Amino acid sequence: MKIAKELSLILGISMIGEMLNQVLPLPVPAGVYGLFLMLLLLCSGIIKLEDVEGTGNFLLDNMTPMFIPAGVGIIRYMDQVMQVGIPYLVINVLSTAAVFVVTGKVAQYVMVRTQKNEDKEGEKA
Numbered sequence: 650m651k652i653a654k655e656l657s658l659i660l661g662i663s664m665i666g667e668m669l670n671q672v673l674p675l676p677v678p679a680g681v682y683g684l685f686l687m688l689l690l691l692c693s694g695i696i697k698l699e700d701v702e703g704t705g706n707f708l709l710d711n712m713t714p715m716f717i718p719a720g721v722g723i724i725r726y727m728d729q730v731m732q733v734g735i736p737y738l739v740i741n742v743l744s745t746a747a748v749f750v751v752t753g754k755v756a757q758y759v760m761v762r763t764q765k766n767e768d769k770e771g772e773k774a
Contacts, residue, residue, distance in 0.1 A: 655704035662687050667696065 666683025673682075690696040723730055 652704055652707075655701050659687075659701055659704060659708075662690070 663680070663683045666686055667679040667688075668682070669682040670677065670679035687696070687701075691698060
């Protein structure tokens with residue numbers, strides 16, 4: 650019964666995300682609305698993590714089969730994909746490298762700021 654309750658809660662929030670996608674004129678996918686709604690509900694304490702944790706972990710653990718239809722679709726249209734394959738590959742490599750660099754720089758910045766704040770607090774004490 651607990652799994653049914655958790656799944657109903659997750660699917661209900663996803664359904665609300667779908668409705669928001671239909672109502673709001675923003676170019677945002679319905680899944681993003683659902684994720685932000687879930688985040689808001691979890692952060693506000695309206696929904697406790699324990700209320701969705703079991704089913705959420707199950708869904709995450711079994712996410713791989715969800716990509717099979719997309720993979721089959723790509724294989725089905727491989728001739729069209731190959732026409733733009735090299736530009737997509739270059740874009741993916743460059744954007745991944747950019748994400749690595751930006752993430753590293755932000756992490757370094759946060760670590761330096763945290764260390765400076767800890768040093769200041771240590772001097773005050």
